Amino acid sequence: MTKYLLSKITQSLVLLFGVVFLVFFMVRITGDPAALMMPRESSPEQIEAFREKMGFNDPILVQFSRFLKGAVRGDFGASLHFKTPAMPLVLERLPATVQLASTGLLMAVIIGIPIGLVGGFTPGSLIDSIGRFIALMGQSVPNFWLGLMMIIYLGVGLGWFPTFGRDEWKSVVMPAFVLGLPVMGQLVRLTRSSVLEIRGEDFIRTAHSKGLKPNTIYTKHVFRNIAIPLISVIGVQFGYMLGGSIYIEAIFSWPGMGGLLEQSIGWRDFPLIQAIAVFTSLVVLALNLLTDLAYSIVDPRIRYGR
């Protein structure tokens, strides 16, 4: 177990180093990071002064080691827009994003898994059709558009929910639903197909033939087995939700990291974008690590198999 844990942690650290490397070189692929970050109307002298101030004239390796040293301490330099260190600005926005993603995930789990279970046990039933419809919608509806439509019809039209900001508990309902819908669809699909698959297994038939009650079979035999793929999907999807709420936060003016990213693109505030990218990746990688761990606790084959 320790060995498995260590190898997973090492992998994550290598990945994180890769992220820092990517983020460092990405702002340099056009050749001139200073021109990229300065407003378009700046004079060549201003750009040169900026280049000197940011240390872009130093050899690239010196720059990278400086960037890496800073990154390890969480220091990505000052935001160009706010003129204060970038990282605290990102951390300040973290709770809102976590609240949004976890509410969305909760909605997806509470609605998606039961519908998928019922659909798997009674294929072709009404609830199954509803489930398949949710799955299809989750895959196909563009979330930024769904957000706009909900604002127009539920927010402005019916006045059920506030259309922007994060002031009361009702504010989180619409953005979280939009963020959660694709995950909900995926959970319905996955639960349904896992149940269908496991229902046909020999050990379920044995359980039936030895006279166990159907409810016991569902909870003890079926649900335990589908829990394994579900855990991994939920963990990975939570990571994607944390890193993928850009449109939704922008549309609903939700004060999270995604909204900050959208704004900093407008400001060409690349130090802030770098900080957001590295921090979000760190969170996503940590979540993936936790998922792997949960997975190995639930399924002993993984712990001992490798």
Add this chain to the structure above:
Amino acid sequence: MADNEAFAPKTADSLLDTEKTFKDKLAYFGRFLWRDKGGIIGLVVFLIVVLAAIFAPVITSQSPFDQNLRASKMPPAWQEGGDWEHPFGTDSLGKDIFSRVIYGARVSLMVGLFGVLIAGALGLIIGAIAGYVGGRLDAAIMGGVNLILSLPYLLFVVFIAAVLGRSLLNVILIFGITDAPIFARVTRGEVLRIRRSGYIESAISAGARWPRIIFDHIIPNLIGPLITLATFEMSAMIFYEAGLGFLGLSVPPNEFPTWGNMLAAGRKYMTSYPWMASFPGLAIMFTSLGMNLLGDWLRDVLDPRLRRSRK
């Protein structure tokens, strides 16, 4: 080489197959299409979008660029104040929304098609090498692939798009390159699976050399899973292109009408003139729905191993 011919199994996708087997195949596809109604809907929707993109000037006589401030912010034809001149209404500058939606299909399909072609070609090469060579090279390649796939995808696409600036070519290249790892992973998995199968062994023992094995046996067997993946990825690219447009990071608005740019422009007027954002969004949803149904159906037809799990 002539003796090998007898041993080599007939490959399903070889163009040299006789007409009769082609008809058989068509009948096979037709049977599955008929059985899966979702597949028919998907195919029809996809064809509608493709035809709309190709025949845009025939479908609509309005130019997608002509501004007419006098006819600006007109509602759709069936609402009060609407006019069948502009079935979906007009935007804030009086441009005809219907023709912009129709022409918008061109950019979406171009991004999807070329993006998938680039990603598929890169992924096929990388994945086939990793799967066939194996060993350390495989470990290194798959390490890189997993690195990219474990990142928050949207965030990095937005980041790259912000650095490179707005252009159609950039958007296609971004999707073509960032999406290649998915194709590489699927290709590698399939290559590994195919290599272990009995018919490769028999081909080798019959004296087939590696180019023949790769081109005659491995690649035809890869086509099924890759076409299915390509359909889903194309749908995803159309979606992400619209998302980039929505953030103002895709094709510049004066070059082509695109659904994402229309959404971004319509967002400002969303509460007073909702149709400006509704129709491009419906177009994205329509396309993506069709392609997902088509992909589901293709997966069932082309990959018999997955059929069981869908009942």
